[in-house]
Amino acid sequence: MSLKKRTLNGFFWSLTQQFGVQATSIVVTIFLARILEPEDFGIIGMLSVFIALGNSLIDAGMTSSLIRTRLVDERDYSTVFFINLLVGIAAYVLMVVSAGLISDFFNQPVLESIIKIYCLVFLIYPFSAVQKTRLVKEMDFKMELKITVPSMVIGGIIGLVMAFQGFGVWSLVGMNLAQNFLLSVQFWFLTSMRPKWIFDLERFKYHFKFGANLTLAGIINSVFSNIYHLVIGKYFPVAILGFYSKADSLKQIPVKNISSTLSRVTFPMFSEIQDDDEKLKQAYRRIMQQVLFWLTPVMTLSAVLAEPLFRFILTEKWLPAVPYFQILCLIGLMFPIHSYNLNILKVKGRSDLFLKLEIIKKSLAILGIIIALPYGIFAILWMRVGLSFIYFGINSYYSGKFIDYGVWSQIIDLIPIFIIGAISGLVGWMVKDCIENVPSLDWFRIIAGGLAGTFIYFLVSLGTKSKPLFEFKNLILKR
Structure with a gap:
């Protein structure tokens, strides 16, 4: 298949996947926003900078390097997988150790226990990152659609059930964990990519050389893209942060559906x-x-x-x-x-x-x-x-x-x-x-x-x- 046809096909399935995910997200968000209070969303908003920072560290810019590199094999994928896993474990330990300090910074005691549970995503994410990257590189967004949408739907249902049962902010925690867990399980079992017990130092150096700068840039971008949550959460009432977080997330819906869809398709296309x-x-x-x-x-x-x-x-x-x-x-x-x-x-x-x-x-x-x-x-x-x-x-x-x-x-x-x-x-x-x-x-x-x-x-x-x-x-x- 020509690059043009693959790009068009990739765009169609990527757009369908994004639409399915965002449609599910919109429905769940509407019901959760009606049930929960702005303060609940504000508390989760306080964690946004730390979650984004952890994800940037885990990725380490290496998945972008995998997409950009024209010829990759099992050595590349397996090496990047183990690096992602080790960094994910380190990020989770760091967040658990820092939970009390973060809670004190925002003067929100409930944050300490939320951080220890919510940040389990750092241990879950590495089990889907490389598999997802391989699908993106191959522009196989149809398979990604089959995996992502059911995970979002089931996770959303879990969050709604918890909200109706009166779990408050923990409904958002449970929904996010369920969605990430289901994504990783499906990416692991429904794709052909299985990491082998391989760690190639030369391939690590190659991808790290490209990814190191992107990692630092990603860390900087993650911190400063979410620094507004940090500043608003520290200097304004938690309800204000809830209003800001909701406005920001709703603004992202059309942006993600249209812009991010093409971005995921165009990066591998541009690379070719x-x-x-x-x-x-x-x-x-x-x-x-x-x-x-x-x-x-x-x-x-x-x-x-x-x-x-x-x-x-x-x-x-x-x-x-x-x-x-x-x-x-x-x-x-x-x-x-x-x-x-x-x-x-x-x-x-x-x-x-x-x-x-x-x-x-x-x-x-x-x-x-x-x-x-x-x-x-x-x-x-x-x-x-x-x-x-x-x-x-x-x-x-x-x-x-x-x-x-x-x-x-x-x-x-x-x-x-x-x-x-x-x-x-x-x-x-x-x-x-x-x-x-x-x-x-x-x-x-x-x-x-x-x-x-x-x-x-x-x-x-x-x-x-x-x-x-x-x-x-x-x-x-x-x-």
């Missing part, structure tokens, strides 16, 4: 054409435009319709999260641009530059937090938006040097999409506001505003002969 700069540039350009074309109306209309959406789906107790969500949607729009620019550095083997850029950007984040913190939660959120645009300039400048597709070229390609998105958002907002703002009519305001905005978006796109729309028609629909 890494030596052809012109082909890499054209592939990158098309993918970037496609992602932003479909993501823009979703994020724009979600922000515009946030108030009736939150009240109708999550109930009025979550309305304080609405302005957080609306601001975070702006950051969500920028995420795929950051992701794909950085993928160029990875496929070019410049993990050293990747690390340097992460250090620069996170230094700016520290400065931003110091400046914004005295002015409250909204100053922090708007600071994140400003930093997101600065990150775009930094990422695209350096990735553009490798494929001759720099900052200005990317802006020219993407501005028309954002303008059309703004027009559709304005129409959706006007239609929504024409309908009386009462809870009983929220469903009608959502449907009317959403349909009106979507109609205008595609109408203007057709009228202006939007390139991504016509490319999608020629590339996807005809097949």
Whole structure:
């Protein structure tokens, strides 16, 4: 099968898998949010930085190295598996030892026992990481779909049953552990990859050389991507962190469905054409435009319709999260641009530059937090938006040097999409506001505003002969 056909096939199954996972996640989240309190989500949000940090250490950048390396065998897979397992054990021990200190830092006594149970995921994750990586490298997202969706559904049911039984925050702990355990069991038994008792020092050095910089970058990114949870949890009431965590997670749903789906497909695809700069540039350009074309109306209309959406789906107790969500949607729009620019550095083997850029950007984040913190939660959120645009300039400048597709070229390609998105958002907002703002009519305001905005978006796109729309028609629909 040609690279183009494999990419299209991979995109279809990856999108189906992401849709299945996110659809399950949305349903479970809605019910849990109705049953549990914002404080419960806030407590779990306090752990986000530590969980992300542990996952970065376990991965050690080596799974990315496996995907990027063209010829790999059992020595590579088995060596990386044992490294992941050893680091996972170390990460769990470290979290257990630190549990009391973390609990004291947030002044939440319940955190100590939660950490000791929740962080068992560090022992579970290594048993699926390499198997999943092999499927991604082979673009076998159909098998991943068969494994992931049932695990999410069963784990979600366990979480809901616990919530109905009054377990509170422990419902979220139980759901997460169940999902990760089921994933690892299925990846282990339903895929052909079994690690052998092999540890090849030379293969370790090879993958570690590439992965070390990505590990450091991943650690930095994990800490600073979740540092807002850390800061908000420390300096604001736990309910505020709950509202922020929920807004942030809901913002991620369309981003993960559209952007992350293509990211998982494009990294192995980019790796196969890494030596052809012109082909890499054209592939990158098309993918970037496609992602932003479909993501823009979703994020724009979600922000515009946030108030009736939150009240109708999550109930009025979550309305304080609405302005957080609306601001975070702006950051969500920028995420795929950051992701794909950085993928160029990875496929070019410049993990050293990747690390340097992460250090620069996170230094700016520290400065931003110091400046914004005295002015409250909204100053922090708007600071994140400003930093997101600065990150775009930094990422695209350096990735553009490798494929001759720099900052200005990317802006020219993407501005028309954002303008059309703004027009559709304005129409959706006007239609929504024409309908009386009462809870009983929220469903009608959502449907009317959403349909009106979507109609205008595609109408203007057709009228202006939007390139991504016509490319999608020629590339996807005809097949």
